[in-house]
Amino acid sequence: MSTSTDRKVTTDLIETLEDGSRGFAEAAERLAGTDRPDLATRFAEFGRQRAAFSQELESMAAAYGDDIDENGSVAAAVHRGWMSIKDAVTGSSASGVLDVARSGEEHAVSEYRKALDSDISIDLRSTVERQFAAVNIVADEVKTLQASLS
Numbered sequence: 001m002s003t004s005t006d007r008k009v010t011t012d013l014i015e016t017l018e019d020g021s022r023g024f025a026e027a028a029e030r031l032a033g034t035d036r037p038d039l040a041t042r043f044a045e046f047g048r049q050r051a052a053f054s055q056e057l058e059s060m061a062a063a064y065g066d067d068i069d070e071n072g073s074v075a076a077a078v079h080r081g082w083m084s085i086k087d088a089v090t091g092s093s094a095s096g097v098l099d100v101a102r103s104g105e106e107h108a109v110s111e112y113r114k115a116l117d118s119d120i121s122i123d124l125r126s127t128v129e130r131q132f133a134a135v136n137i138v139a140d141e142v143k144t145l146q147a148s149l150s
Contacts (some may be wrong), residue, residue, distance in 0.1 A: 006124050009115045010061045013128065016111040019052035021047045023104050025098040027097045039145065043101070046138050053131045060127060098146040105139035 024047030031040035112132040120128070 005118055006064070006120050007061065007116050009120050009128070010057050011116055012111060014054050014057050014061075016108055017050045017057070020104060020108055021054065023047075023101070025085065027101055030097050031066060031094055034094045034097075036149075039094060039098075042141075042145075049134065049138070053134075056127065056131075060124065065130075072109035095146070095149045098142065098149060101142045102139075102146050105142050106137075108135050109139050 023042045028040040028043035028047060031037065031043055109132075112128065112135055115128050116125070116132065
């Protein structure tokens with residue numbers, strides 16, 4: 001395990017979490033105006049969860065002396081761009097927003113798996129495993145919600 005591996009993993013996850021937090025907040029705003037405003041409440045909760053996870057990782061990194069730069073990952077920037085295109089095509093329909101959210105969640109799950117495949121410290125691994133379990137629950141819920149609208 002090397003400190004640089006922990007730093008890279010932490011940076012990548014914080015970027016993913018910050019992008020997810022913003023994405024869920026934006027999705028909540030869009031869903032508030034649909035026939036499923038109940039989903040807006042859930043998505044706002046998911047966004048707050050991601051922000052809390054990001055803060056937790058930032059605090060861990062700071063304790064180790066790392067200063068994490070969180071400008072958003074390239075893949076997530078592409079995802080945000082795709083969400084804008086998708087919105088222009090489908091408007092703010094609940095099903096369109098859920099399609100994009102599912103894609104974002106697949107990305108988050110992939111990033112957590114990649115982190116867990118890395119040689120990281122025990123403390124970071126414990127936090128990542130706990131967060132990954134919660135991210136998986138949200139990903140499954142988004143898939144279930146999407147399927148219910150199909």
